[in-house]
Amino acid sequence: MFLKLMTSDLPRLSSYRKLRTYLMICAYNTGAGNVSRAFIGKSRLSEPFSKINSFSPNEGFKHLVRNLPYESTQHYLVRVNKRMPLYR
Template structure:
């Protein structure tokens, strides 16, 4: 006798945060699979994760950098988001999703190829837009990075970053998030 396995085996941890992931993905026109991949890579779905930097929560928001960008966008002024605020899952998913939105639609808005823009935004989520710009163009100028990226294929942008980003951690991060995004796209089919 044989049994059909369910079409997906999304973890209970991922399912717990799926409603807020879907809300923020719809709000910012982001792929929910991307948000799950970032959460998985950043915190392994631990809402109380804290890094030495320090970064907090599911999407590992750094209050002094991404957090100020996010609060400036959401509340009109750069506030220091508290750990208590960022340890609340919905707040954290909103903050992380907002930051991805800012990276793709503000910092890297002039990059015409969506895939290139996505790769650069994922890397910037980990290391900051200036480091990504410098890897792509040799300058921290976002304008120079856009010009350089627009002269390359998405595969070339990805390969350049995998080989040349200054931190091995960011090279690994980009590869993991891209791979996990594909995994979660498969898992979310039919959900």
């Protein structure tokens, strides 16, 4: 369900493909509401898009690693990102 919510709003999200990938990785692990919470402090899925759009992929990655509500998801994003070349 949360992946559907995230993908249905991808056109409103940043045009940066890499940043969208980071958002999807985090949403898969912790849920879209917690990804929203990392950006706006609330789990409302309709509100974080303008803030997300203000980040470059690198800034967004750093923001997620610092602000996701669960340390396990912060580590998950770092691990998956490091291993991305192996998944292709």
